[in-house]
Amino acid sequence: MHKFPVNEEFALKPTAPKIAGSGVIVGGDKVICAYDLVEQMEYLYVRVVKAKELPAKDVTGSCDPYVEVKLGNYKGVTKHFEKKSNPEWNLVFAFSQDQLQASSVEVVVKDKDVVLDDFIGGISFGLVDIPRRVPPDSPLAPQWYKLEDKKGEKLKKGEIMLALWKGTQADEAFSDAWHSDAAAVGSDGISRIRGKIYISPRLWYLRVNIIQCQDLIISDKSRPPEVCVKVVLGNQALKTKISPVKSANPAWNEDLVFVVAEPFEEPLVITVEDRVSSNKDEILGKCLMLLNSVPRRLDNKPVGAKWHNLEKHFVEGEKKEIKFASKIHMRISLDGGYHVLDESTYYSSDHRPTSKLLWKSSIGILELGVISATGLSTMKTKDGRGTSDAYCVAKYGPKWIRTRTIIDSTSPRWNEQYTWEVFDPCTVITIGVFDNGHLQGGGKDGCIGKVRIRLSTLETERVYTHSYPLVVLKPSGVKKMGEVQLAVRFSCTSYLNMLHKYTHPLLPKMHYVHPLSVTQLDILRHQAIQIVSIRLGRAEPPLKKEVIEYMLDVGSHIWSVRKAKANFMRIMNVMGGVLAIGKWFDQICHWKNPLTTILIHILFVILVLYPELIFPTLFLYLFFIGIWRYRWKPRHPPHMDIRLSHADAVGPDELDEEFDTFPTSKGSALVRMRYDRLRSIGGRIQTVIGDLAMQGERFQSLLSWRDPRASALFVAFCLFAAIVLYVTPFQIVALLAGLYVLRHPKLRSKVPSYGTNFFKRLPAKSDCML
Template identity: 35%
Template sequence: MAEFAVKKISPKLGGERGTRNPNGPTSSHDLVEPMEFLYVEVIKTINKSVLNPITHACKPIVEITLGNYQSSTRDLPMGPSGAWNQVFAFDKSTADVLSVALKDGQFPNNTLIGKQNFKVAADIPSRVPPDARMAPQWYPIPSTVEGYHMELLMSVWFGTQADEVYSNAWFADASTVSASREKNTRPKLYLAPRLCYVRVTIVSGHDLIANDRDRTPNVYVSATLDQVRLKTKPIESKNPSWNQDLIFVASESLDGTVKIQLWDLNKDPHDQCIGTLETKLSEMTAVKVPGAASTLFYDIKPGGKIQPEGDTRRFAGRLKMKLATDQSYHVFDECTQYCSDYRAFAKGLWPGTLGKLEVGILGATGLPRAKNALKDRNAYVVAKYGNKWARTRTVVNNKSPKWNEQYSWDIYEKCTVLTLGVYDNQQIFSIDKENDAPVGKVRIPLSLLQWNRIYTGSYPILVLGKEGLKTTGEIQLAVRCACPPPTLTFFPPSYAFATAPFRLLLPKSHYKSPISLPQIDRLRELAVGVNCQNLARTEPPLRNEVVKDMLSPKNNNFSMRKTKANVDRLYDFFTWLSSKYGRLDAEVRSTTDNTPKWITFAVCFCVLWLLPPLTLWLVVYLYPYCLVSFSVYVMIKVLVEYYKTRNGTGPPPPLVLFDVKLSRLEKLDDTQALDEIAEEFDATSAVDPQVLKMRYDRLKASGAEVMVFSGEAASQFERFHALWMLCTSNKVVLICVLALLYPVLLVYYYFSLESLVKAFITVFVFKWVNFTFNRLDLPSAFKNFFRRLPNKEHLMM
């Protein structure tokens, strides 16, 4: 459907040079449209009144007016020298006159002291980076009140979003936001600390003594890092053996402390602590290669009340443990389907960079209002790739905001996904009372993008709910995977770029010592919590609900729609697999449509039989040259396509991010389809019993199809397994080898090599062309044999 497809747009990106640069933009802000702002930097004011400064002392307030927008320093805190050091930003096209008024805030009506006007077209200069910043100057304020003589230190200029003050400016559309909340509207970059696994392996305990020496302790070990607590199973023994791994997630500085406690499980209401041990993460063994840390013995200090009284022992036993920070793993904080990074914690294990991912966030259109809201969205965008997060500024009360901000990331692996989320800022008018509401997300796989091509489009923000699939607006993006220029014309620029498609996707430890999928899911939840804690300590913080929504996993709950879609995919594959040979066979053997092929095969057959010396010479002597020529041809074609891709010649392929038909979402007016979608989101306990009965009957009908299809596929795979086991038998292999070698050796020794070649070619021609007199519409001998191979279907009841 057209409303769910990516729409092509043609924005006027900055840095273009027209015909001098046919490949497009070249500047550092080349993926966004230039936006001109009128910047006013207000630093401080000075009172030069000749009268008594005590009686004429005032609380200065600067009000800046441009058209219908007005900003002031009324709520801004003043520094120790009476300075504001605040930059205000206005849209250039708002009005023709900029008015800067100085008022006295000691009076209720803010008495006007004086005003300075600037003509926007004539009096204000322009500044384009990398030009130096405008130097502030003192402006005398013509006083309308007798006795006042004030001067204002400020600077005024025209700039773009490339200006350094853009990230700290107070924009005119956010003038209604209080000064204490204005920081939540600014664009920011967040660098989340890298994450590392902390592995505490509890091997065994030795000479453990309970607080009550008259009983054998029933001991389990608990380990605590920050707010996460894990424990082993309890074992009743003085020398228990656990051999159990407790894995935590820690952030980059690794300055935490693991607290290990031994607990005696008894009949009391609370377990008794019989020993404690604390160790810092920095003191643990740093494992940077696949393998385990060394096993060491640790003395455990007594914990709790010791009986009998007066016992002077300094330890409660020993623990045999492996304490290590596994820095050779990649910690998944995203689900595997949408992962944006596969690097290990240790920097020495990182692969070389392939290029730069550059994203221009242009704007959005059609953002709906929130429920029970009278104003439009206060929208901002969060982009996440790797451990670098980018947040645009908040455009207040606008359903079609324009951001035009550009961000870049290093690419270490092309098979990754960029995630962008649009959110409604609820923190600019309330103090942490409401969460930022998500509008929707867009995910772009980098594997679909060609190097050095600019993809500009309007991407629909799709949300699937009970009512079906709908769009909550569109976000306009310009995306490019920039690759550095090659050293030579046709060859890759680096060894990392050339070997990138063939290297391991994950670090080696994931293959040498794999972590189970359920454990990865549990650790992913811990990693999300650590990221929330780290990003919440920034200023302004990236809120927890935003981080959790950006890192939310793929929904794997039961869905009738997904079940049918997956069955259709399997049907399509097996249909293609079963008909591929038949279609190819029919094309070759057709007697009506393939007369040239018949003639070609006939000529080749005659040449092979009538000119055996020439045939043998062609096969033996020209085979290496033909192979080399074919390899060179393929290499040249690959390099030409690579050169075209790197230089941006030719139209880029369409970027398809979502297939409505494949997801079975094209029939939104079908009652059954809408009920299947509602079934994904409904809680079972809240559904009408009649609806549940209808859904259960439908599930049984679809389950029967899945059962039959999966059973047939399992039977075929079991026959393949039986054939493999049959072929791996020593006797059968020996018999097959002798049966194949006997005619070959017979023809070779009693006739000649030419006769052997002719025999092979003859068999191939007769088998492939399948002349009319040789045709049988019956299964071949191999098919009959394969059909008779055993499977486990007869064992099913």
């Protein structure tokens, strides 16, 4: 098999961070510590709770207090309160002990003034005397401390409530703390740089089956009406075709499918329209429904259809009539038996149906340690020099995580660890690195790069620590934007349940019983991404739209000469194995190696005389090949492959086409129309070529041990098949196989067979492509 040469710049590099990823042995049992996939970072935490009876400093007899926490060159500042002597802040400051150059920490209360802030009082603590807290110990109780003047004498009035302790990033206060490296960020922007966890809204497919209308009132009875039904849900709008029954009782029996998210906030608006002219539609009636009243369907049983009254549409100034007898016959359901796709099915992070009633128990735990990044490209300019404010986002299933933003650093250290439940091993986690654009005028967040890791390629209970190259394709060509260091562990709770998953359909049953068309899936996926973007954009801090679209590969289906070439080369790489067999057989025929040729002749004669040995020999041969190749199974997770993506051999004209707008802005209207049509057709061809390449790569992965569990299952099946076919007469095997292939349709299931399910779960190289 042909292998692309490795460019060391874009290669995956093993690392050796100081982590406790292997666990700790306690009493003979393995105990996994909290935050054992990242390096431990020591912090000094200072919680400023409140103050009371602060002395007045202004001529008005009041004060505008705020607190400064100073530790060497680092200083944290709370917001100030106007004219308040008993303020409450309840804010935690975190100082990294790796950068401490002082022996004490000072807490100073000041009065905000126009010219010079007045000193109210302060207190100092020696770092040696500050206690250490290790979770799951309870949080340290804050205490009241008397404020001191500049000479160190206690004030008559004025106290502050504080809590000081030493801890690590495993402390509960870590995520909401104001870190010392973010001291330059104001109190208004501190929430935009904190790490958070987001949950995508639960998405449903809403199916509206328009059957017919009854007793429509047509204004112009001299012509046959051309009636259609328009259904609007938020920013989604779909129309039926014009009814072939051109009367007051039109019929359609047409399905319209929408994506909706819980909680259901928007009503469903059904409008019956008559096409009066080419650019004018007359509204014949309207119907409004709340989605909370719509029945939820979990299986393939149809929901009962109902008649709904249509309300007459009145023009302003028209006299309203109470009587209106028009009706519409519809079947509406929320289909929870589907998995609402937002990611590509080639590297989806979740395959479960929408309804939780159909969920199975989890098979394991995925743990991700986001350790650090090195050599990040500068994304902005600050004080005349390039810099980046980097943070990471990881998406698996409905759970998104966002690390805290490291200010002004091209080598940030996060050392944050996150956990997900795993329900299917044939899924992919995506990790992206971004530049926070909020800190400079609220601009867009810059995309630095991303990594995809397929869980089925990981060995269970093993900690993978690697540095992944962050690669992006720009109009100037492929570029490495830095490296991100990750630690990944996939722990399995039930190995048998996980192996059993390989025989299940990849998607829920409804996708096979009532399949959606490719066009429908494209439209619904676009709507699902828009809904997720809007919902997560309303969180605090918001997960921006450009981040979500980059993580979910929006626009990846657009035509690209580079992708077409890459998929063609994938096919040629797969076909290389077939060509190699052909060359080997040609060498046998031409007696290039006489000993091998004689052995092949002997084997051929034996198989002709004893045909029952053909299949046992074949499967036994595959068994030995699988065992032989076990030594060369991959030892690291997959990563972006530049040569596989054909990103390093693309020309400037092809890059200009790939980064061109859609529709194109190159030339006249006629050229634009033809160009867009070519790109649209090419996109379909590109998908077909990619699908063909994926099937061949799945065949290759049977014995490549890229997915160790799938290869183990296949090797075991080969051994079992070899034994069974040996002891079973060949005629009986052929008869049973023929009868099974020709079985009656009533004996066939609409769900794919075990072999098909197993094959579709095999890993292709699509998740390694840029």
